Amino acid sequence: MAFDVCNLDIFAHMKRTLVIVIHPDLSASKVNKRWLEELSKHNDRYLVHDLHKRYPDGKIDVQAEQKLIESHDQIIFQFPFYWFNCPPLFKTWLDDVLTYGWAYGSKSGYKMQGRKVALAISAGIDKHEYEAGAKYKYTLEQLTAPFELSFEYVHADYRPLFAFYGAEFHATPERIEESTAAYMTFMESF
Numbered sequence: 400m401a402f403d404v405c406n407l408d409i410f411a412h413m414k415r416t417l418v419i420v421i422h423p424d425l426s427a428s429k430v431n432k433r434w435l436e437e438l439s440k441h442n443d444r445y446l447v448h449d450l451h452k453r454y455p456d457g458k459i460d461v462q463a464e465q466k467l468i469e470s471h472d473q474i475i476f477q478f479p480f481y482w483f484n485c486p487p488l489f490k491t492w493l494d495d496v497l498t499y500g501w502a503y504g505s506k507s508g509y510k511m512q513g514r515k516v517a518l519a520i521s522a523g524i525d526k527h528e529y530e531a532g533a534k535y536k537y538t539l540e541q542l543t544a545p546f547e548l549s550f551e552y553v554h555a556d557y558r559p560l561f562a563f564y565g566a567e568f569h570a571t572p573e574r575i576e577e578s579t580a581a582y583m584t585f586m587e588s589f
Contacts, residue, residue, distance in 0.1 A: 416589060417471035418519075420449045421478040421489040429570045430521040430563050430578060431477060437579050438586070445586065446471070450488050457488060459495045468496070469510055473589055474555075476546075477519040479566070483535075483542050493549065502553040512554035517589060518546060519582065520560060523567030539564075561585040 418438060422431045438445045448467065454460075468474065478485050500508050520539065528534045529542070539562055550557040563570075563578040 415446050416473040418447045418475045421486045430566050434582050464496045473515045480520045480522045509554045516550045516555040517558040518560040521563045521566045526564040
């Protein structure tokens with residue numbers, strides 16, 4: 400089927416949310432994999448970009464990633480939270496893609512300015528463990544503050560995160576389905 404200019408023009412003006420997935424083993428995932436299955440039902444609204452699939456060698460195509468960001472006004476970074484941080488490929492992506500002159504530091508920079516950015520996280524530990532006085536002392540929002548600061552530094556519109564807690568021990572099919580419905584509500588309100 401051929402596309403005419405009118406169809407491309409309509410498509411160009413559609414707002415789709417870019418979902419950058421950073422999961423080192425989606426085949427073994429319960430939560431992230433289910434979220435992606437649900438997103439795949441709505442390809443007209445969400446573009447899923449799997450970094451581990453795209454860059455199995457860990458070498459990021461910086462220009463391709465920057466163009467992808469520039470073509471979306473809303474970006475979700477979806478990943479499992481372990482060792483109180485993101486997967487290493489996400490850190491590599493941040494270091495490589497958010498460059499001086501593109502993401503910050505010059506009049507022509509700040510290409511992420513005004514773009515809505517949020518995190519969608521699956522955390523292995525239960526929510527009550529992420530509190531002052533609890534085992535891990537800090538909330539997930541506190542532990543992800545460096546992401547908030549990084550995205551604010553490049554003038555992105557950082558939004559509150561979405562999280563599934565208890566993925567390690569309490570990811571029952573019922574809880575995963577509840578989280579999937581909540582995730583889709585989060586995505587639609589983004």
